[in-house]
Amino acid sequence: MSAQAAIAEKTTFINGLNVQQALDTIAALKADKSLAKFRFRAKNRWVSGGENRSTIRDFYGAGVEDTSRMKPFEFVNGEPPVLLGDNEGANPVEFLLHALAGCVTTTFVLHAMARGIAIRELSTELEGNIDLQGLLGLDGAVFPGYEQIRIKMHVKADCSDEALDDLLAYTQGHSPVCNTVCQPVPVVIERV
Template sequence: MNNNLNGIDVAALQQFAQGIAEDSTKRHASFNVRTEWQGQTRTVAKVNRYSLAGETYSRDFEIAADEPNELLGENSAPNPQELLMAALNACMSVGYAANAAMMGITIHSLEIETNGTLDLRGFLGIDENVNPGYDEVSVAIRLHTDAPRARVEELHSAVLKTSVNYANFSRAVRMVPTLEVRES
């Protein structure tokens, strides 16, 4: 098997997975994002660190968000829904590339398109019986590979079973909100 398939170092991925399987202290990854409101509908999220296997690593990224003009923003960045879908697509893309590499499948091209419709009555608090979030999201995966259809179906099943953000979308996540108020 090629040691580098779909841009993935297969031996390194196998070694990483084996280390996690064998050592319970290596099982956890923790992520942190701090978002600051910039006025109107604009925010900037900062990614400064993450932890893997008990060690903390520095990161330095900013992710801007804004609403389109029609939703009272300045249209200076993707809105939170677009970022949410982009995060789903990016996570699934990693899943396809890595799982395909482990299965010996070469990906020639991959495109993931996600669509969802919100009922704004929920978001605006007009009708408390309306879900402010999505009731359904469609995901179209367009994959070009020379692998037989049965192997591609195996790959697809593996990605849907192991994608973190697919799981976050398709299963309820327990949220633990804490409100800290500064008094003037």
């Protein structure tokens, strides 16, 4: 009996995740690898100044267009006054930290569940440094993005520190957003 099957027999949910559903999903993906191909989408419309709004609703996954979302999620991008905005919303580089925190957290929780590790508490703090000279084109030698992002995870779980460290390393290697940031993918910008 595999560790995952033993976990499924022992309990139905770990860390709020349905163990049997996870096992069923893994089995389906092993049987038909095309089901693992997802296409996520976002739309954005500029409002004024540094304000723009993104909507996210539909996506393709598990072999079909998803119809589970009745209305789109809306995210307001803005800038603080020091960056010529009116605090309409978090700015895009802050949303990147939000996306990274969410993905690392979800990946950590998912793989903790798969290992049978119950998490009692989990929170993260993220911080990144950017030199605006790169964004503004004031110095061609300055990178326009984050120079470094630091993530501090505060975790209390029913396992050893060694098991947590192993899970954290595994999480960093398997979080889609973390890997997109750490090993950038090509981005094509075109006018239509």
